[in-house]
Amino acid sequence: xxxxxxxxxxxxxxxxxxxxxxxxxxxxxxxxxxxxxxxxxxxxxxxxxxxxxxxxxxxxxxxxxxxxxxxxxxxxxxxxxxxxxxxxxxxxxxxxx
Numbered sequence: 001x002x003x004x005x006x007x008x009x010x011x012x013x014x015x016x017x018x019x020x021x022x023x024x025x026x027x028x029x030x031x032x033x034x035x036x037x038x039x040x041x042x043x044x045x046x047x048x049x050x051x052x053x054x055x056x057x058x059x060x061x062x063x064x065x066x067x068x069x070x071x072x073x074x075x076x077x078x079x080x081x082x083x084x085x086x087x088x089x090x091x092x093x094x095x096x097x
Contacts, residue, residue: 036069 037060045053060066 036073037066 041053041057044056
């Protein structure tokens with residue numbers, strides 16, 4: 001949120017409300033789930049027509065594609081973070097020749 005989130009977290013009267021937490025969670029869900037699907041919608045819109053792209057987008061939502069993309073991004077972030085923090089993959093001796 002371009003710095004606004006930090007101000008909300010610093011101000012304790014705003015930070016301790018349930019509404020602010022829910023709004024930040026909703027923004028994260030939108031960014032993680034719907035934003036990665038935007039290139040797909042644009043590609044379909046350019047190849048076909050934009051009303052077909054809108055129909056395909058609604059179909060993707062009914063198939064829970066945004067849940068899949070959210071899970072996929074979370075999994076990638078976990079493994080990237082683990083690789084960076086632990087220094088990457090190093091060979092381990094297994095005792096086999």
